[in-house]
Amino acid sequence: MKIISWNVNGIRAAIKNGFIDFLNKADADVFCLQEIKISNDDLTEDIKNIGKGYKSHWFGAEKRGYSGVAFIYKIEPESIKEGIGSRFDKEGRTITMEFEKFYLINVYAPHSQRELLRLKDKLEFNDLFLKYCEKLRKKKPVLITGDFNVAHKAIDLKNPKENEKNAGYTIEERESFQKHLDKGYFDAFRMFNQEPGHYTWWSYRFNARARNIGWRIDYFLVDKKIKDKVKSSEILENVMGSDHCPISLEID
Helix, strand or coil, X not given: CXXXXXXXXXXXXXXXXCHHHHHHHHCCCEEEEECCXXXXXXXXHHHHCCCCCCEEEEEXXXXXXXXXXXXXXXXXXXXXXXXXXXXXXXXXXXXXXXXXXXEEEXXXXXXXXXXXXXXXXXXXXXXXXXXXXXXXXXXXXXXXXXXXXXCCCHXXXXXXXXXXXXXXXXXXXXXXXXXXXXCCEEEHHHHHCCCCCCCCEECCCCCCCCCCCEECCEEEEEECCCHHHEEEEEECCCCCCCCECCEEEEEC
């Protein structure tokens, strides 16, 4: 199974920037999208039926033009569940596919925002989300992907020293992310690549992407029970169309 995860920063903008061509060429079995920025009421038939041979499931936020996650898929799941049963569900942050042998969870974690106005919310969400993952994990292995809005270690962003008190690299956020790894989930990309300079998000300012001044904040986290099934995990940094790039994983 080939899975691609991408924060598209607005599905309508992404379509204008060539998303459908990428969708058809990439030929993944499942696409996990974050920050779709479209409510279910605003979905058009073109978006619902996006891609040749694919079905889709969209879980938008109550607030228009904000957050939201989606699956675009070829392989039929046993079920799809929206949310985790928390107050954050109205923000469209989590969607889960159940397959015969594992769960695939697509997540868009809150941003802590300037002056860390939502840091408390972010940490609360992370704790609730981990509890949700652990509950599912009692039934079958879990594979998590999405935008966690945190760079885990210094290697995961270009300028760690300057960002130690900024949203996405506070010690509280990094420790919160580490809780997943402590429970036996593996950062799939780091299973294959230990080199610096690999990022998934770049600011639109200061020509940051061309200069590769970025952050790695998009991940695949793999349950230790299926770690040995992972064949590859890559960052597709040359794919344009968003301030994030897609990430891919192949699992047997």
